Amino acid sequence: MLRLLSLLLVTCSLNVLATENAYRLGAGDLISISVYDEPDLSLELRIGLSGTVSYPLLGDIEVTGLSPKELEIRLVERLRGPYLVDPSVTVSIMEYRPFYVTGEVRKPGSYSFHPGLTIDRAISIAGGLTERASKNKIFVVHDLSVKQVELDGGPSIKKNRANIADVVRPGDVITVEQGFF
Incomplete structure (x- = not known):
């Protein structure tokens, strides 16, 4: 039992260290x-x-x-x-720097980041989805990996389609687009 507890403590310590270094x-x-x-x-x-x-x-x-x-x-x-x-x-x-939620959420804005935050939790913090929100059109732009791409002849920021279980990072911008019924 003591050996198992020691192994668990070492594993947790390594996970915390890996997270801090990442x-x-x-x-x-x-x-x-x-x-x-x-x-x-x-x-x-x-x-x-x-x-x-x-x-x-x-x-x-x-x-x-x-x-x-x-x-x-x-x-x-x-x-x-x-x-x-x-x-x-x-x-x-x-x-940590804040993350942002925009688009079809009840309270768009910036929010304090907490480690372990996921897209669905971030949307909940922003008051949840509006009636017009599309659950299939949720995008995230990661703060330190913003890339410019050409769309329709003009510069635009590359958006990555998000899964609600994806992890949010500080500085991320989550956009919930409108769905058509």
């Missing part, structure tokens, strides 16, 4: 950067639209697309040597 920072995320024994270098920052943060001693640092662990490594590399002997840096996500 998450990519983007504009709107609120992050905390802590440098052990250096209170002047420990702060909370919201990532701006430029995808950079202004950090003491180092200036502007590009963070969009990095995982929290990759940002930790980048900060350690830049602080080690000229500023600190052996810095210990921790990056935590304090608040």
Whole structure:
């Protein structure tokens, strides 16, 4: 029994670690950067639209697309040597950027992201579908993978048809289109 419990704890820890490493920072995320024994270098920052943060001693640092662990490594590399002997840096996500629901839902808008959120739960948070909503025309545009494609001679954002069980990511835009009866 003890062996099974230990295996379960290790598996859960690895899943959490894999999820944290898979998450990519983007504009709107609120992050905390802590440098052990250096209170002047420990702060909370919201990532701006430029995808950079202004950090003491180092200036502007590009963070969009990095995982929290990759940002930790980048900060350690830049602080080690000229500023600190052996810095210990921790990056935590304090608040994820919001996701958006538009179209045929009762309360379109932006909503706070929570890990494990699915399309059907996101639609529920937005008040559910209207009478005119199409359950077969739900699309999602992922925040960090927006692509421009040509449709009908003009530029447009590529939409991916969504399944209601698909996982929502921070910054995603979910669109529920109107159905014809």
